[in-house]
Amino acid sequence: xxxxxxxxxxxxxxxxxxxxxxxxxxxxxxxxxxxxxxxxxxxxxxxxxxxxxxxxxxxxxxxxxxxxxxxxxxxxxxxxxxxxxxxxxxxxxxxxxxxxxxxxxxxxxxxxxxxxxxxxxxxxxxxxxxxxxxxxxxxxxxxxxxxxxxxxxxxxxxxxxxxxxxxxxxxxxxxxxxxxxxxxxxxxxxxxxxxxxxxxxxxxxxxxxxxxxxxxxxxxxxxxxxxxxxxxxxxxxxxxxxxxxxxxxxxxxxxxxxxxxxxxxxxxxxxxxxxxxxxxxxxxxxxxxxxxxxxxxxxxxxxxxxxxxxxxxxxxxxxxxxxxxxxxxxxxxxxxxxxxxxxxxxxxxxx
Ligand SMILES: [Zn+2]
Ligand SMILES: [Zn+2]
Numbered sequence: 036x037x038x039x040x041x042x043x044x045x046x047x048x049x050x051x052x053x054x055x056x057x058x059x060x061x062x063x064x065x066x067x068x069x070x071x072x073x074x075x076x077x078x079x080x081x082x083x084x085x086x087x088x089x090x091x092x093x094x095x096x097x098x099x100x101x102x103x104x105x106x107x108x109x110x111x112x113x114x115x116x117x118x119x120x121x122x123x124x125x126x127x128x129x130x131x132x133x134x135x136x137x138x139x140x141x142x143x144x145x146x147x148x149x150x151x152x153x154x155x156x157x158x159x160x161x162x163x164x165x166x167x168x169x170x171x172x173x174x175x176x177x178x179x180x181x182x183x184x185x186x187x188x189x190x191x192x193x194x195x196x197x198x199x200x201x202x203x204x205x206x207x208x209x210x211x212x213x214x215x216x217x218x219x220x221x222x223x224x225x226x227x228x229x230x231x232x233x234x235x236x237x238x239x240x241x242x243x244x245x246x247x248x249x250x251x252x253x254x255x256x257x258x259x260x261x262x263x264x265x266x267x268x269x270x271x272x273x274x275x276x277x278x279x280x281x282x283x284x285x286x287x288x289x290x291x292x293x294x295x296x297x298x299x300x301x302x303x304x305x306x307x308x309x310x311x312x313x314x315x316x317x318x319x320x321x322x323x324x325x326x327x328x329x330x331x332x333x334x335x336x337x338x339x340x341x342x343x344x345x346x347x348x349x350x351x352x353x354x355x356x357x358x359x360x361x362x363x364x365x366x367x368x369x370x371x372x373x374x375x376x377x378x379x380x381x382x383x384x385x386x
Pocket of ligand 2: 135144
């Protein structure tokens with residue numbers, strides 16, 4: 036039988052993306068689901084691969100399809116699939132875990148020792164294409180009142196939820212969020228659902244600083260043009276209870292340590308381009324700071340869909356730009372250059 040083809044967007048070199056035909060994926064396991072991709076969100080990590088061809092030791096072998104934030108409609112299911120049905124719309128956890136290892140058995144699927152992540156070089160091709168196969172365990176049904184765009188946004192929002200949860204009890208607490216990109220904003224949205232006390236948020240880009248304020252931060256500052264640590268210290272002389280580092284920079288890790296009150300917690304979700312990050316360990320030690328790393332979004336996609344569906348969070352304003360499939364190269368260029376005040380660019384694969 037002749038192989039069926041679909042459209043896909045391939046990275047073909049540094050800052051190069053090409054639209055080409057690809058073989059259409061097929062169900063392989065009885066637990067697989069074939070999904071008709073509707074909307075894909077562009078992520079900072081896709082841009083890392085586009086710009087530098089790698090994240091740490093993950094190196095792109097060209098040509099390669101990236102993308103891991105998406106929603107779609109179920110086209111076909113394997114014999115053992117019970118949680119989703121043909122025709123249903125789904126939000127997707129881009130992680131595929133083994134369900135066997137010590138981590139999976141302990142409910143830590145996100146640190147599964149045999150994990151495969153969508154659109155991760157050397158693992159599996161991503162979702163910037165028309166159809167894709169995922170394990171049923173990674174698929175979550177979406178109610179009709181949630182749009183395909185909102186369903187795709189459930190992925191980054193689920194990281195915000197997981198990040199916020201790792202920050203511990205934050206009700207009534209003083210919180211810093213360093214970095215007002217999509218993950219910082221999703222963390223903010225999740226903090227608001229928990230009745231956070233006061234949120235101080237910073238970024239380098241003036242448009243993002245402004246956006247963070249409209250998105251609900253109590254105080255915003257530009258760390259390029261202001262001494263944000265000194266200004267926050269004036270308002271909070273005792274320091275902050277939790278700081279979420281959402282920029283992946285050395286400076287923001289340093290700022291986090293400085294901003295925290297003794298006994299505070301630094302939650303690091305930003306992915307740095309450099310291999311090593313350091314901290315002034317004496318300051319961290321004297322304050323007895325807890326250093327918490329964040330990996331992916333354990334079991335948070337379903338709660339993300341629920342909160343979007345119920346209106347508990349309103350994330351639509353984050354989706355500042357919309358592109359069709361043919362405009363994918365322009366979308367990469369825009370997001371890579373942080374142009375036009377872009378927060379989140381969404382690709383409608385059907386257009
Ligand atoms: Zn992402
Ligand atoms: Zn596992």
